[in-house]
Amino acid sequence: MKRPSTAAARTVNVTSDKYQRILDAAIEVIANHGFFHSRVSEIAERAGVADGTIYLYFKNKDELLMAAIDSAFHRFIARARAALQEISDPREKLRRIAFLQLEALGTQRSLAIVFQTELRHSAKFLSEFSHNMMVEYFDLIKSVLKEGQEAGVFRAELSVTVAAHCFFGAIDEIVTTWILYDRELERDYHLSSLADPIVDILLKGIETGSKHGH
Amino acid sequence: MKRPSTAAARTVNVTSDKYQRILDAAIEVIANHGFFHSRVSEIAERAGVADGTIYLYFKNKDELLMAAIDSAFHRFIARARAALQEISDPREKLRRIAFLQLEALGTQRSLAIVFQTELRHSAKFLSEFSHNMMVEYFDLIKSVLKEGQEAGVFRAELSVTVAAHCFFGAIDEIVTTWILYDRELERDYHLSSLADPIVDILLKGIETGSKHGH
């Protein structure tokens, strides 16, 4: 949370929350045009600040993108971690992770678009990209899988890494299709309603035969 | 396969194959820098033609990207279709699809990079993007799934669409991780060796209980 002043944050800044407004504006604009076709001036306008102001908060356009992604991602993963603490069954934990991801992105379409279209790009081509985020999330999934293996609920012979990729990949692909093709304003339809059918397939693929799913 | 002459292709052009050389160069350069940081002049240089020549074959930079993706994709899908004709068991068909995709991208790293980093972007932001390709590939997967359901090998209650997304998503995610993180020159390691573990999970998730996998 850098602020223009190098010293402690001024009270003014805290209330005026320009930093967050810029991040939000960036997500909106980038979702509309894609990162490279987004003009800094449009982001500034949408945030209600001057072009130059953005450079008081961010080193450059690249860093703005990364900060926006980072910020949203950490908000998400914190929520996910908290939610998982209330669950003990590894199968239910997986179900919940799937639900949370689909819910989070399903209710923030612009963010979903930025994640699905810009993340891979950034991960590959921005040297300063924080791969940490992705690692954290994968570790979360892997830890649940391991837990399940140790409890004898998930097949012990599976590679946790491969299983984690299958799990994440399936969800990720559903989100991608949603941002690419689904017209948005079908009110009653929630992306998160797809969590169950997906998890149904994956759990069956991962579980041992002994116990049964639900 | 447009050629500079609006009339029939000249024999000269066929042998000099500039068109294909430009496509190949585009894949290489874009894999190195990402589409937006790729200069047309560098693609031209790599293809051994002048900058202006590219515009005799392609309307603009966007179209060059799309043509490169389209060309590679159709080559792939044609091979996949042919290979599947020799197989009857739907389970083995799925296994083969996974193998072919991992094999094709695992042996063409530059192409893999372009696919994993640029495809979503293009699909979302290039209005002229041919979604047809993706639809074709998904239809191929879906048709195998339906076939399996009708044969009683795959669970009939599953949504073929959701299952197809899980399948594609899992493979896609593995490829993405490979282009992002795996150092390339570990000779004996083939991306395609991951086909079995992945398909193992997904088949178990999709199959009916009656018959068993392999």
Added chain:
DNA sequence: TGTGAAAATGAATCGCTGTTCATTGGAGGC
């Protein structure tokens, strides 16, 4: 109310690169 420092502004700069087009070259027909 006055003062200084930090924050904010936004017009101007400047580098970059996609695209154009006047010119060149060479192959095929006569």
Added chain:
DNA sequence: GCCTCCAATGAACAGCGATTCATTTTCACA
């Protein structure tokens, strides 16, 4: 050998937009 046609060339153009910075505004404090 000459002529015509068109592919090919690559230097020049033009527009764009990220970034800068001289100036203005805000505000905490005395």
